[in-house]
Amino acid sequence: MHHTEPSSLGSALPPTAPERTDELLRRSAELIFQQVHLAVACAEEALVLSRAAGDLPRTALSALRLGNAASVSGDEARAATLVEEALALYRQLGDPSGEAGALLSLSTITRNLGQLLPGLQCALQGLAAARSQGLRSLECGCLSNIGLVYTDLGDYQKALEAFLDALPIARAAGASENEALCLTNLGDVCSRAGQPERALEHYQAALDINRAMADTHRQIDTLCGMGLAHLQLGQPVPALRLFQEALEMAAAADDHKCDARLLTGLGDAHVVQGQPEQARAAYEQAQHLAAQARAPQEEVAALRQLGALALAQQDSDSALEHLNRALTLAAACQAPREQQEIYALLSAAERLRGHFEAALAHYQQHHQLERDLNSRQALHRTQALMLEVDIAQARQAAEVQRQINARLTEVNEQLATANEQKAQLLARLQEQAQHLVRLSQEDALTGLANRRHFNEQFETEVQRAARYLRPLSVVLLDIDHFKAVNDTYSHQVGDLVLRELAGLLQAGCRQTDLVARFGGEEFVLLLPETPYADALVVCERLRRCVEQHAWAAVQSGLQVTISLGVAAGSGLNTSQLLALADSQLYQAKRSGRNRVCGELAGPPPPGSGENVREAS
Numbered sequence: 001m002h003h004t005e006p007s008s009l010g011s012a013l014p015p016t017a018p019e020r021t022d023e024l025l026r027r028s029a030e031l032i033f034q035q036v037h038l039a040v041a042c043a044e045e046a047l048v049l050s051r052a053a054g055d056l057p058r059t060a061l062s063a064l065r066l067g068n069a070a071s072v073s074g075d076e077a078r079a080a081t082l083v084e085e086a087l088a089l090y091r092q093l094g095d096p097s098g099e100a101g102a103l104l105s106l107s108t109i110t111r112n113l114g115q116l117l118p119g120l121q122c123a124l125q126g127l128a129a130a131r132s133q134g135l136r137s138l139e140c141g142c143l144s145n146i147g148l149v150y151t152d153l154g155d156y157q158k159a160l161e162a163f164l165d166a167l168p169i170a171r172a173a174g175a176s177e178n179e180a181l182c183l184t185n186l187g188d189v190c191s192r193a194g195q196p197e198r199a200l201e202h203y204q205a206a207l208d209i210n211r212a213m214a215d216t217h218r219q220i221d222t223l224c225g226m227g228l229a230h231l232q233l234g235q236p237v238p239a240l241r242l243f244q245e246a247l248e249m250a251a252a253a254d255d256h257k258c259d260a261r262l263l264t265g266l267g268d269a270h271v272v273q274g275q276p277e278q279a280r281a282a283y284e285q286a287q288h289l290a291a292q293a294r295a296p297q298e299e300v301a302a303l304r305q306l307g308a309l310a311l312a313q314q315d316s317d318s319a320l321e322h323l324n325r326a327l328t329l330a331a332a333c334q335a336p337r338e339q340q341e342i343y344a345l346l347s348a349a350e351r352l353r354g355h356f357e358a359a360l361a362h363y364q365q366h367h368q369l370e371r372d373l374n375s376r377q378a379l380h381r382t383q384a385l386m387l388e389v390d391i392a393q394a395r396q397a398a399e400v401q402r403q404i405n406a407r408l409t410e411v412n413e414q415l416a417t418a419n420e421q422k423a424q425l426l427a428r429l430q431e432q433a434q435h436l437v438r439l440s441q442e443d444a445l446t447g448l449a450n451r452r453h454f455n456e457q458f459e460t461e462v463q464r465a466a467r468y469l470r471p472l473s474v475v476l477l478d479i480d481h482f483k484a485v486n487d488t489y490s491h492q493v494g495d496l497v498l499r500e501l502a503g504l505l506q507a508g509c510r511q512t513d514l515v516a517r518f519g520g521e522e523f524v525l526l527l528p529e530t531p532y533a534d535a536l537v538v539c540e541r542l543r544r545c546v547e548q549h550a551w552a553a554v555q556s557g558l559q560v561t562i563s564l565g566v567a568a569g570s571g572l573n574t575s576q577l578l579a580l581a582d583s584q585l586y587q588a589k590r591s592g593r594n595r596v597c598g599e600l601a602g603p604p605p606p607g608s609g610e611n612v613r614e615a616s
Contacts, residue, residue, distance in 0.1 A: 020511075021046045021058050028065045032072055033217035034253065039069040041468075048460070054434060057098075060089035064102055071109050074257060074295065079109045100129035100138045107145045111152070114334060120149040140169045140178045144185055151185075156193040163189065180209040180218060187225050196232035203229065220246045220258060227265050236273035243269055256293035260286040264301050271309060279309055296333040300326050304342055311349050319349040340369035443517040445495060446502035454516035454524055458574050461528050466570070473535035475525035476581040477542075477564040480593040482521035485558070493555045494521075500554055501546065501562070508542045524581075532568035532600040539564045539596040547594065563588035566598030576601075 024046035031039040043066035050058035067082030083106045090098035103126030111119035123145040130138035147162030163186045170178035183206035190199035203226045210219045223246035230239040243266040250258050267282035283306045290299035303326035310318035323346050330338040343366035350359035441453035449457070458474070465472035479485070479501065486494040498521065505515045505523060514526040527535050543562060551558040565585030567577050580601055588597040 017049050017053050018055065018058065021049045021053075021055070021062065024049070025058075025061060025065050028069055032069050036069060036073045036255075040066065040073055043069050056089055056093055057095070060086045060093065060095070060098055060102075063089065064098075064105060067109070068105055071105070071112065074293070076109055076112050080106070080113065083109060096129050096133050097135060097138075100126050100133065100135055100142075103129060104138055104141045104145065107142070107149075111145065111149055116149050116152055120146060123149065136169050136173045137175055137178060140166045140173070140175065140182070143169070144178075144182060147185055147189065151189045151192060156189050159189045160186070176209050176213055177215065177218075180206045180213070180215070180222075183209070184218070184222050184225060187222070187229070191225065191229050191232065194232075196229040199229045199232075200226060216249050216253070220250050220253075220262070223249075224262055224265060227269065231265075231268055231272055234272065236269045239269040240266065240273065256289040257295040257298055260290035260293065260295060260298040260302060262286075263289065264298070264305060267302075267305055267309075271305075271312075276309060276313060280306065283309065296329050297335060297338070300330045300333070300335060300338050300342075303329065304338065304345065307342070307345055307349070311345060311352065314352065316349045316352045319352075320346070323349060336369055336372070340366055343369065446499055446517050448502050448506065448523070449514055449516035451516065451518055451524075454514060454518070454526065455574070457514050458526055458578075461526060462572075462574050462577065465528070469570075470529055471531040471534075471568065472577075473527040473530045473532055473566060473568040474577050474581050475527065475535065475539055475564055475566050476518065476578070476585045477523050477525070477539075477562050478585065479521040480561045480563055480589075485560070489555050489558065493558070496554050497551075497558070497560055500549070500551075501560070504545055504549060505542060508538070508545055524578075530568075532566065532598065535566050535568060536596060536598055539566055539598070543594065543596055561594035563593045564596045566596060567601065568598070569601030571602045 024042045028039045028042040028046065031042065043062055047059065047062035047066055050062045063082045064086035067079040067086060070076075070082060071079035083102055087099060087102035087106060090096075090102055103122045107119045107122035107126060109119075110122060123142045127139060127142035127146065130136075130142055143162050143166035147159040147166070150156070150159035150162060163182055167179065167182040167186070170176075170182055183202045187199040187202035187206065190196070190202060203222050207219065207222045207226070210222055223242045227239040227242035227246070230236070230242065243262055247259065247262050247266065250262060263282045263286035267279040267286065270276070270279035270282060283302050287299055287302035287306065290296075290302055303322045307319045307321075307323035307326060310316075310322060323342055327339060327342045327346070330336075330342060343362045347359045347362035347366060350356070350362060441449060443450045461472055464470065479497065482494065482497075485497055498517075501523070502515070502517065505525070509515055509525060509527075512528055513530075516524050516526070518524045525538075527538065530538070543564060546560060546562050549560070551560050563585060565581045565583065565588055567580035567584060569577075569580070572580070580599055584597040584599055588595050591597065
């Protein structure tokens with residue numbers, strides 16, 4: 001039996017929180033382009049662990065990795081919040097390398113959100129930070145993002161300069177992945193600048209590198225770019241072959257957004273080849289997958305092409321239906337360039353129907369958007385130039401300040417001893433603070449989690465189980481006739497029994513389970529990724545373990561048993577689950593003690609019938 005949660009991937013995770021967090025972060029980075037949802041889950045668990053431990057460097061890295069994974073999954077708003085948190089932490093920690101990496105990620109995310117100037121600003125700041133630290137890989141990434149922003153602004157000359165600056169850095173560092181990315185970006189900008197032949201040269205060089213690295217994700221991107229370049233050249237046959245190859249590679253990735261983009265390109269190739277029915281089928285499938293993936297821009301593209309195809313076939317009714325749907329989506333996702341193109345097609349469709357007033361109105365909207373976009377693009381180019389000047393001046397000012405600081409070094413050395421003492425004091429205070437955090441979360445007698453910490457984790461796990469439709473079980477248990485133990489052998493022996501039982505429970509559960517003392521002789525188990533049937537098995541094993549334990553080693557004549565109440569089920573909140581477990585504990589007591597009783601409330605979540613719990 002195997003877990004399906006992040007900690008089940010591959011070999012068992014290390015037992016200590018820092019090592020466990022590091023392994024989760026490593027796996028998140030590995031999975032980000034293959035299984036992005038698992039990458040998100042790994043980074044989420046790493047962030048929870050690092051925050052709970054008060055580990056700021058790992059918290060910063062976890063937030064950064066989770067932000068990157070969220071961005072790849074399409075949740076750019078969440079990604080921006082997480083990466084901004086990481087950036088603030090790196091600045092708080094005084095980590096310029098981490099700051100440069102966070103700025104690089106934030107530039108990508110803000111650009112994806114359509115915020116081109118903030119994206120450029122982050123990339124320029126990241127470039128300065130990377131250069132100051134000699135971080136060549138990050139320098140290359142920031143230059144690439146600068147080029148991408150200028151590509152979006154239509155300033156292809158500046159975009160080419162940025163990509164060409166990045167390319168030798170990647171080659172000198174032997175960073176094949178960055179070299180391939182630079183070449184792909186060069187292909188994209190050449191294609192957009194109307195130079196498909198040059199674009200194909202760059203794409204082919206990138207594809208050769210990506211194939212040598214067996215990088216499926218980037219091979220798909222490059223194949224898509226090559227297909228579009230061949231369409232620009234009026235060459236549908238190689239375009240069809242390239243799109244089909246990319247679709248075959250993408251099939252295993254389960255990325256509907258990517259599939260939709262490729263299918264739209266495939267449909268375009270069929271149109272150029274004079275195969276309208278095949279084109280329509282590809283566009284319809286693209287629209288369906290884009291809707292499933294909640295990828296509005298890809299859905300807009302598919303609907304727009306369906307409308308254009310219907311228009312070419314003189315089917316104005318179908319054209320208007322598809323184009324109006326595309327226009328609504330484009331407006332909702334704030335895509336003015338797509339709206340402009342759709343208005344032109346709507347004008348042609350209304351003209352075909354003989355509705356000349358409507359055709360004129362749509363054409364006027366098209367023309368107005370074109371003027372607005374051109375004006376905005378010109379303004380953004382001017383603002384981008386001013387931004388570059390401002391950042392250059394800021395770098396010069398920083399260099400002057402650095403020289404001033406160098407002159408003050410001799411004076412500052414006199415304060416070294418005092419600063420060292422302060423650092424030692426701070427370290428002691430941090431140690432005390434961490435100790436207080438542990439005290440606030442641990443039961444003093446048993447060393448288990450206390451009720452407060454359990455309640456916090458319980459709420460988190462219930463929300464996680466509801467969000468991802470995963471099984472979750474909770475168990476309440478207590479010691480049978482514990483008062484008699486205290487009365488017969490003394491409270492000191494009773495305390496020994498509580499500590500011994502705590503150790504047995506902890507040893508019988510997984511690292512991902514939470515064992516807590518609920519109060520008195522009552523304990524609680526939180527079992528994530530554990531269906532009801534598995535929870536019963538775990539509890540029966542624990543019951544036998546306690547019953548068969550050598551209690552005489554604690555006190556001659558002593559015998560201890562426990563009663564357990566198990567609760568599981570979807571749609572229940574924390575209070576309802578605890579109440580259900582408590583009622584089952586009462587049932588176990590009423591039925592003679594030393595037994596397990598449980599109840600599954602409501603329908604189990606999908607997949608909860610699987611054996612997802614790994615035996616400890």
